[in-house]
Amino acid sequence: MRRSTPPSVRRSPVTSALLATIMMGTFALTACASDDPADDGTLTVWSLENQTDRVQAAQAVADRFTAKSGVKVKIVATDENQFTQLITSAAAAGDLPDVVGALPLSAVWQLSANDILDTAAAESVVKDLGADTFSDRALDLTRNDGKQLAVPSDAWAQLLVYRKDLFAAAGLPAPDSYEAIARAAQKLNTGGTAGITLATVANDAFTAQSVEFLGLGNGCELVDDKGTVTLNSKPCVETFGLYGDLARKYSVQGAQDVDSTRATYFAGKAAMVVWSSFILDEMAGLRNDAKPNCPQCQADPAFLAKNSGFVTAVKGPSGSEPAGFGEITSWSIMDGAAGSAKDFVTFMMDEGYADWLGVAPEGKMPARTGTKDSPQKFTEAWNGLTAGVDTKKPLGEIYPADVMEALRTSPDTIRRWGITQGQGKLVGATLGELPVPKAINALATGQVDAAGACKQAADAVESIKTSLK
Structure with a gap:
């Protein structure tokens, strides 16, 4: 979504010096979403899962949310190594995305320091889904002074x-x-x-x-x-x-x-x-x-x-x-995001969660193990997911059980x-x-x-x- 008023953001000397160049990069990135996503209520979601096949898979899951809610979503591929510059200039231009997905811990804390996260929305998503359905370690790493900075997704x-x-x-x-x-x-x-x-x-x-x-x-x-x-x-x-x-x-x-x-x-x-x-x-x-x-x-x-x-x-x-x-990646809801941003993240952590993990199960071990009614639902779903792009195969058919167990438990040991x-x-x-x-x-x-x-x-x-x- 477009922002009418830029939120405050703390800039490092590096990002300040490069701002003019960086902003051009951000305008190019956001242009990929649409000419003006705000015109039709489209949610703009940056994803640091920026490989083409993963962006396409994420968009397919987002389209299911659109079919359910009527809210359009555009997944925008974002390079992790350019994220700091891109988000700084987007904030300065009042053009933040609504949501950022696959965000590593360091970036979550960076956004928190810059006061551009909607922590109340993140807390609400975790509470509604059930904090006890998440990995305790994943929640601890994404909290600060009792505030839930983002919604931990996978590891x-x-x-x-x-x-x-x-x-x-x-x-x-x-x-x-x-x-x-x-x-x-x-x-x-x-x-x-x-x-x-x-x-x-x-x-x-x-x-x-x-x-x-x-x-x-x-x-x-x-x-x-x-x-x-x-x-x-x-x-x-x-x-x-x-x-x-x-x-x-x-x-x-x-x-x-x-x-x-x-x-x-x-x-x-x-x-x-x-x-x-x-x-x-x-x-x-x-x-x-x-x-x-x-x-x-x-x-x-x-x-x-x-x-x-x-x-x-x-x-x-x-x-x-x-x-x-290891790394915990999260869904971050940005300050000033549309109300439907919280609904989108909730969907991606519940109805669309198994499919989101299926984007790349070898690198997306669930930080949410299940639901209140089915505590191991997502762990069991992950076990059966097929990995690969051109050829699909469950990882458990390729790698030893001890490797699979180490991956499964990684969100709790990071x-x-x-x-x-x-x-x-x-x-x-x-x-x-x-x-x-x-x-x-x-x-x-x-x-x-x-x-x-x-x-x-x-x-x-x-x-x-x-x-x-």
Whole structure:
């Protein structure tokens, strides 16, 4: 919906400097919805599930809401890495969407800091559906001072995927510790095969997610319980040190991102890759646009799925126990949204929920397990969903039961930097400036050592924290 009065929004120095350019991008994005959605009462819904097949699937679910309510909905694909700039300029122009879907935790907290969320609407949706039908952890991560910031929808888990056939041949254990990861990367980094491929680009949240995945199990945290920035602590220097060594010595040369890391593993040119659970359908050969092309994959497109192992939690030398990283994504109702926005989100979390999870079940584990009358309704529905695009198949027919169980329970076990220490607004503010990816890129390219990278990241986060006061 169009907005007649722009809500207030706190801009970072970066977004302010780029505002003119950014606004052009936002106008282009919103133009995709319609010439003027407000003219016919259309709800504008941005979705960070921006792949074409997922947008089409989401639109099909939204069309069911339209058939029921008479309210038109336009799903608009939105790039996660551009979200901060796009939402800032949309707010400044008074042109916010009604709803944002598939929104990660950092972005939810960023919108909260900018006071552009309708938290009362989110609270109402959760209350009407039944708070006890949601994962407690998912609700905790999307609440602040008793306010429900957004409606938690689903989760994905970060994975360390490894070639279990190569590990077995080399007599290596599963890479579930810093020592095991480093040893395997060194030993398997031979004959045109990299020991590991992992993200190093400076402008991608995927890099930060990969570092956090390894850091959590080593006691490396963004802040401590008092809110003090701790990225320059000994555990973080160890985490950054491992990451830097892996990137410089045993990974593919050059800046690596979400696409290149997957492509390298799919080509059979890396023994390990850090990626999200969204890789699972692709690795099984169920998508023609992202098929594995390793030598053995020509005869068997599911070769990598059959010969890969999965680590969901890693332990470092300073960690007390293994820990893993995951993401809760939510429906956020924006300030000033049409009244039907709340009805739409309720529909997507109830009547349309199983179909929404079915958009990409490998990366959409339900944060709402069921209804008051049927407590496991959505968990059971997820178990039977088929993954893939060009070929459809239940994930349970491809992957072991322990992998499926780890995915199913991920909404209840997720840990996150800063949010669990009550610093969600700081986490949201870092989304626009990506201090950790920038430091990792400097580390991977040899500009700084591990201690220097930690100091660079810590100083940047400290500066962001000061700007929020």
